[in-house]
Amino acid sequence: MLQKLQFEPSADDGKTGQNHAIPAERDTRLDVYRALCLLTIFVNHVPGQYLEHLTTKNYGFSDSAEAFVLISGLSAGLAYGRKFNIGNRLALTLKIWRRAFTLYVAHIMTSIITLAIFAGGALYFGRQDLIGEINIRPIVDHTEQGLVAMVLLGHQLGYNNILSMYAVVFLLLPGILWLHGRSPFLLFIASAALWLAAGIFTIVPINFLDEGYWFLNPWSWQFLFVIGMICMMRARAGKRLPRHPLLIAVSAGYVTLSLFWVLLSWWSIDFSYGLPAVLTGFDKTFLSLTRLLHVLALAYLLTVFPVFSRMTRLRIDHPLVLIGRHSLPVFIFGTILAMVGQVLLFVTGRDPLWGSLFVLGGIGLHFAYARYLDWIGGLSRPRVAKA
Structure with missing residues (x-):
């Protein structure tokens, strides 16, 4: 089942069906960056080992989640941006919403498997305290309400909260594309206003079983997605990012400041001056401005220096390209593997050495699984006749 799922749309999505041939001239840069994000997410989802x-x-202030959502916006602009026109809007909207439903199903599937992994660990190892991990306890204590809440996205397990946010953003995508067609600037302002309002007034989907809310707020994270989409649409229209020394200096300075801030733990410094936390804090749920600017500064530096572009233009069959191209099944695979790793770390006393060995093995399995997905997909892919 996993090999039939796709996380990110491809540039030629919808032209020849799911089993279309992969073009030899495919630009691999987004695939490579997406793969690096997926591997980093896997490493971070097994906390307590050295590689973390x-x-x-x-x-820095941001992490792989911000980078991944920005890349998702870029991919959406590449896949759908030029297709959302009169006569094709309804069909494309239904196609996008079908993908949103796929993401929702994937989220429910990984959540159920996560429950089974932790419950199985509790039974097999006799460690009932595993049920107290990653927000599982409310579902066990209130099973009927918990199952309903999980299906209705009113309860999320720890480390299982990216796909639900991404599914909601994809539900918004047809409206985002329509507004972009009217005015990219208007789309940017509307998206920024929603991001700011969500952060100031705590507009966020709530959890049903407690007084909390989603860990990744879609009304906040949609702004980063929209920025990525707008940038891709500008690039496809032949408008390059400005390569100005001042912008480069500011971006590099901010990235450097962020580096020292994290390494030296300057978190006690208060520079809020009475401003909302979304502008001066470091909150991940509402994507504080500090995090947003950091991922954008990094992305700008990676874009304007040609060396990074050359480094990420790899062969179409390169292992990183394969991981990035099969991002959804690889992400699901990595999530399940990470949950197994968390259970193993828990029952072995959180030994960082064993955890590191597990993660190293898991990274290798990511490459092997991506290779398998490409092989199995190639069996049904039409062969391109050689000249």
């Missing part, structure tokens, strides 16, 4: 300290979250 090497990921980007330890060297």
